[in-house]
Amino acid sequence: MNSIQTQIAENLKQIRKLRGYSYDQLASLTGVSKGMLSQIEKGESSPTVNTLWKIANGLQVSFSSLVEENKPSVSVIRLHEKSAVMENGEQFQVYPYFPFDSSKKFEIYFIEMKPGCIHTSDRHHGSVEEYVLVCEGEAKVSITEESYLLKKGDSMKFQAAHSHTYANETNQITSFYLLIYYS
Template sequence: MSTIQVQIAENLKNIRKLRGYSYDQLAQLTGVSKGMLSQIEKGESSPTVNTLWKIANGLQVSFSSLVEEKEPTVSVVRLSEKTAVTENEELLQVYPYFPFDSSKNFEVYYMEILPECVHTSDRHHGMVEEYVLVCDGEMTVGIQDVEYKLKKGDSMRFEANHTHTYSNHTGEKASCYLLLHYA
């Protein structure tokens, strides 16, 4: 069995199981027979490009999601190797750790807020939940005229469909991880 055949088999099986589809349901969605789908998943058949397009269109996924190699199971992100996106005369530094991935619907950032920084974040469109996990220092998160003071070890979750602020009114740097989940 070729490497690409193995990859297609694994990817199709993972997508089908993740969505909870039977072979019958998948056959209805894609127009590919359940026998052929089963053979592809078992690596017993090497599908044509046309068949792969039918499957991709039926599942509403990209063609490459069926043929691309699986992400490594371990990813190490080193702060020292990241470049910050800065704002407020570099009083706010945001490091993108794990960019948005449509199959996971979230992204992760590390954020440092230097003393006297006040950062206003516009509301996010759609259903977006923001999770804040404070690593060091103290910060204040403001949402709709209510301020929440957070210290090292504290965390919070909120719907980010309103303007919100991150501020540091102390004399020491504060840092946190942000996880944005897109429903």
């Protein structure tokens, strides 16, 4: 099996399993027979460009995502090497750790809020969930009429269909991870 054939096999299998598709479901989406899809994943068949385009279109991924080499399996992110996006006179600092990836449908940020900081986030369009995991301090999260106080080690998730506010009402820095999931 040549390297491009191996890469296609690995990428297709990874995408299919990540999305939880059976061969029948994938065949229905792509118009490629389940037998051919199985052979491609096992590296027993070298698909044509036309077949790869059918698969890419059916999965709604780029053609190159099927043929490109996998990225390293380990990525180390160091806070001191990241630049923050700042707001509110540097009161609210957002460090993008893992940017949005359409195949994974999420992004992760590390956020620091100085004492007294209040940040309001507009509602997100579509079906979006936010996950908050507090590292240090306390974060008050307000969604519509409800408020939730999260302390170190606490976490929450919520539908981000309404505007929501993050507040640090303490006299110390609050930090938390924010995962945004786009279903």
